[in-house]
Amino acid sequence: MRSETVIIGGGIVGLSIAYYLATMGHKDLVLVEQNYLGSGGTFRCATGIRASFTTEEHIVLLRESINLWKELSEKLNFFYSRSGYVWLLRTEEQLKAFTEYSKIHNKYGVPTRIVQPEEIKELVPTINTNGIIGGLHDPLAGKADPFEAVLSLAKAIRSMGAKICTQTRVEKIIVENNKVKGVKTSIGEIESSNVVIAAGYGSRELARTVGINLPLKNVPRHALVTEKFREVFKPLVIDWTTSSYIVQTHAGTFLIGADVEEEPDSPATQRIDYIPRAVRIMVKLFPWLKHVNILRYWTGYYVMSPDRHPILGPLENITGLYVATGFSGHGFMMAPIVGKVLAEWIIDGKPSIPQAERLSFERIKLGKLIEEKAVFG
Amino acid sequence: MGREEVKNKEHPVIICRCENVTLEQIEEAIKEGITDLETLKRKLRIGMGPCQGRTCLPVVIRLLARKLKKRPDELLIPKPRPPISPIPAKIFLGGGEKDEE
Numbered sequence: 001m002r003s004e005t006v007i008i009g010g011g012i013v014g015l016s017i018a019y020y021l022a023t024m025g026h027k028d029l030v031l032v033e034q035n036y037l038g039s040g041g042t043f044r045c046a047t048g049i050r051a052s053f054t055t056e057e058h059i060v061l062l063r064e065s066i067n068l069w070k071e072l073s074e075k076l077n078f079f080y081s082r083s084g085y086v087w088l089l090r091t092e093e094q095l096k097a098f099t100e101y102s103k104i105h106n107k108y109g110v111p112t113r114i115v116q117p118e119e120i121k122e123l124v125p126t127i128n129t130n131g132i133i134g135g136l137h138d139p140l141a142g143k144a145d146p147f148e149a150v151l152s153l154a155k156a157i158r159s160m161g162a163k164i165c166t167q168t169r170v171e172k173i174i175v176e177n178n179k180v181k182g183v184k185t186s187i188g189e190i191e192s193s194n195v196v197i198a199a200g201y202g203s204r205e206l207a208r209t210v211g212i213n214l215p216l217k218n219v220p221r222h223a224l225v226t227e228k229f230r231e232v233f234k235p236l237v238i239d240w241t242t243s244s245y246i247v248q249t250h251a252g253t254f255l256i257g258a259d260v261e262e263e264p265d266s267p268a269t270q271r272i273d274y275i276p277r278a279v280r281i282m283v284k285l286f287p288w289l290k291h292v293n294i295l296r297y298w299t300g301y302y303v304m305s306p307d308r309h310p311i312l313g314p315l316e317n318i319t320g321l322y323v324a325t326g327f328s329g330h331g332f333m334m335a336p337i338v339g340k341v342l343a344e345w346i347i348d349g350k351p352s353i354p355q356a357e358r359l360s361f362e363r364i365k366l367g368k369l370i371e372e373k374a375v376f377g
Numbered sequence: 378m379g380r381e382e383v384k385n386k387e388h389p390v391i392i393c394r395c396e397n398v399t400l401e402q403i404e405e406a407i408k409e410g411i412t413d414l415e416t417l418k419r420k421l422r423i424g425m426g427p428c429q430g431r432t433c434l435p436v437v438i439r440l441l442a443r444k445l446k447k448r449p450d451e452l453l454i455p456k457p458r459p460p461i462s463p464i465p466a467k468i469f470l471g472g473g474e475k476d477e478e
Contacts (some may be wrong), residue, residue, distance in 0.1 A: 036413055036416055036453065037416065149417035151416070166413075170394070226466070227426075227427055251425075279467075282466075283467075290465070292464035293462065293464060293465055294462055294464050294465075294466055295427060295458075296459070297459050315423075330450070
């Protein structure tokens, strides 16, 4: 098989890269996925989308991503809603920190503001605000349906002529004289002058086949979902003290994530303490949850980079090799803008957003880390 | 065989009773090219309701195996997730750490 570009990874990031490459006229594409589309982080995620981060790089990229989420959801017809995020704060110290974060958000065009408990009750009907002294409301944030998003992107990519190979494993990347030649897969070799690694934690192993060491850590995360109800509240609600969240998904289920301590790079196994911990935290906020049935509990990973920002763009000095990984829990929300800037990198040699360039692999090698503070779950 | 040909708009054949998914919708999705259970599950929500597919998945597995001319065990079968049966959240409040309030 031959193609202009091979994308490794059929999650939302790989699909988005393929989509923007194809829409920019670069149609000779093969996307390779070892399992089924969305089977890694994408279908395990909390479905939230926000720009309320603490660094210029994250805020600017996510703000642009949010514009693209709207555009894509309208064009491809999948669920996306700007239903907001509400961060719940319990101490003066937290309130002070988020007052500062809000100033950073506002500076880069994200209209967050501090809200009082009374307003939190209006934004989040049925919430019990005991012990909550205030919050941060992000009206630009929202959620999308990952299943619809993946399936409609895949359909669009195929209709533009790209090929998607699922159940196909990439064994190694082939490089000669510092130039990408293709990939060796479980169904044979694919010749190609560009290869994009967008394979979550698997990117580490793939990069190793060409002698590059990506400093990623896979951290197990846990989530559960309840039975369905009609809409109770719109925003994704974060309890900052316990690093936990709850969101009513498009389907009507309540998806709950709670932080339990995990060793990086340990296998994600189900833990007996997870459901009781998540339930205790959330029943305090929503007493009616006591009576709701829990349907499923699953695990996933946050693929953490050293500074909780992704690693994007060309990889080392190997011509034609690109990467998009290390999203540290934010790959779903960032996918559209990452797709666009990677496509620009491949076609024009440069992304249209300068903040993306600052997230290159080089920053890590040079020790120029950009620390993100607002990570939860 | 050929029972899957039974179609009736007024009396649809419901395969997934938790999520109200009909035989017609499943056949439509297969026709669109979705031929693995994991993706059918996400597209139609079959097996994502309270019973986690105990009712519908055996039927869909047989239907798909027949259409693809594969053995049922060659298909990717979605994993059941704990707690398997729906359990009210309050069951998890007892014991261990004390609930404040």
